[in-house]
Amino acid sequence: MKSLRKRNKVPRKSNPSSTVEKREVDFLKIGIYIFLILASMPIFLGFLWLFIGSVSKSLTYGIIPEGFSFKNWRFLWEKPYPSWPDIWLVSLNTLFLAFGVMIIVVAVSTMAGYVISRMKFPGRSFLLASTLILHAFPAITLLIGLYYVLRVLNLLDSVMGVILARAGLFIPFAIWIMKGFFDGISWDMEMSALIDGASRFQVFRKIMLPMVGPGIAGISIFAFITGWSEFIFVITFIRKPSAWTLTSYVNSVIANWRFVDFGLLAATSLFYVGPVLLFFIFTQKYLMQITVGGMKGGR
């Protein structure tokens, strides 16, 4: 970088026209920044309100914050309402849901993606087409059907039921992404490993899996976030408080029959969004790679 800068400086001094050019570029940049700042304002202000609201004494009309207090965060150490479950149990349920979806999705989609990418079998193209259709299916249209399926399987009112339903609907998309990643690895790699003495399964585990690492990372992150933010299935399939997740918890704050405690809503919302935000910040570099693989999947 340093040497680059030095090199850039030399012509700037000797050539006055380049300074004009530079100024134009700066105007453009300023314009872009102003636009970006304005465009991100609604989201930023939303978060700002959440933060301020969660630490204020009261919110007039539910909007204007007054005073400073941690009382809205009380839910962390005591139940706001006696019938509600402990927040830490709810958090654990949510984690279980998110990791459950993630593990099932990753396990199924890496294996299925490999097989679809590499092996010929009858019905392969039909399977590919049907995964696409499944992916296009809005989950909400399946709500009643899934309800009955879960009731028959005795999985209503349990996080496991939501995990299975959500993972099942996420898997088609994940298979496509993983197929794309596997397609990107040359056959030579696999043949070479076979000749080196590996069995087909060893090739998959020792050579192919590490090479699609970015894809697995990307899918894991997506699946985790999908599980963490699952709303409609949780609300529909889970009634019993001990199986609540954070979405049901936040929803209950809003849906309380007496009045909405906006301070509590802000605090619980922040508590809910925090981990995902952190997770996202640390993993976004993997998320960038998934678009590349995803495009390959379209071939």
Added chain:
Amino acid sequence: MKVILKDLSKHFGEVKAVDDLDLEIDDGEFVALLGPSGCGKTTILLMIAGIYKPTKGLIYFDERVVNNVLPKDRKIGMVFQSYALYPHMTVFSNIVFPLRLMKVHKEEMEERVRKVAQLVRIEELLDRKPGQLSGGQQQRVALARALIKEPEILLLDEPLSNLDARLRIMMRSELKRLQKDLGITTVFVTHDQLEALTMADRVAVVNLGCLQQFSTPDELYNHPKNLFVAGFIGSPPINFINVSLEKSDGRFLLKSRDFEIPLPKELGSKAGNNSTSSEVVLGIRPEHILINEKEGMDTEVYVVEPLGREILVSAQLGDSMIKVLTSPPFKADMGEKVRLSFKLDKIMLFDKKTEKSLLLDKD
């Protein structure tokens, strides 16, 4: 180990990639499979490796039929055109991968890596990842990985095609020497006739899935069995001229619109015996044509290309362009008249219909 291919065929749907191929490779021999791209040579290699199953025919390693033996049990090492190094592993892990799968003892593993790394001179690269290596280095790593199992057969798929020109010439001699030192039966695939001729003990020329000729480089060059081999081997390529073979006064003549060449007796009678019609293709290599003779065919210089050691002259003879290699000094302007004459003991004759050589004894 001997490798014998018998009536080997591989079909992909309608496409016959390899068709009824017979080949016998001796123990310790260095054999090239040579042919234009898409001729089926890599398919043959992958069948020897056990990756593809033959549609028909048998593959023998010594006396054993190996058609149903898995690649890992065939005692082969292979270097792919793309090298196929595992990008997530270090060079050391790449080379040691086959031994890991064989569950070799750790100390022995390290000892063998050290040895093979020394052999291909990559000792200082063992800690790097393949992405940090140059093409030549990657190739050495791939070679080391193929050799560490101490295979009985080494397969190389276009081993030199991804290297730059200088490195290719260096690796050519190095690979040849290495193969002789190790004495491993080696089969390599190439589309470059120069590579095949310079490195291999014997060359199998393949076209359209069929074996055209399998013999020493010298035989291929001087006594090609058919038009394809004659045209494919040699650079600059051989000259082909359509002529008719005629007999007058008990002697055979080659006749075209532009010239008439009386053939030496033995050559003539051989060609006469073997030919099915009078339509014949005359083949003559550029270095077997003499230029600026007092007698010969009148031609017109089209262009002169100095190559340093030699000079390549293109001359117009009737409708055909004749390439002539001559040694310096030679000077001629475009359009200048020159006389050419063929060295009669070097000419080749092919049947125009069957494309077979007329000068070889029938088998």
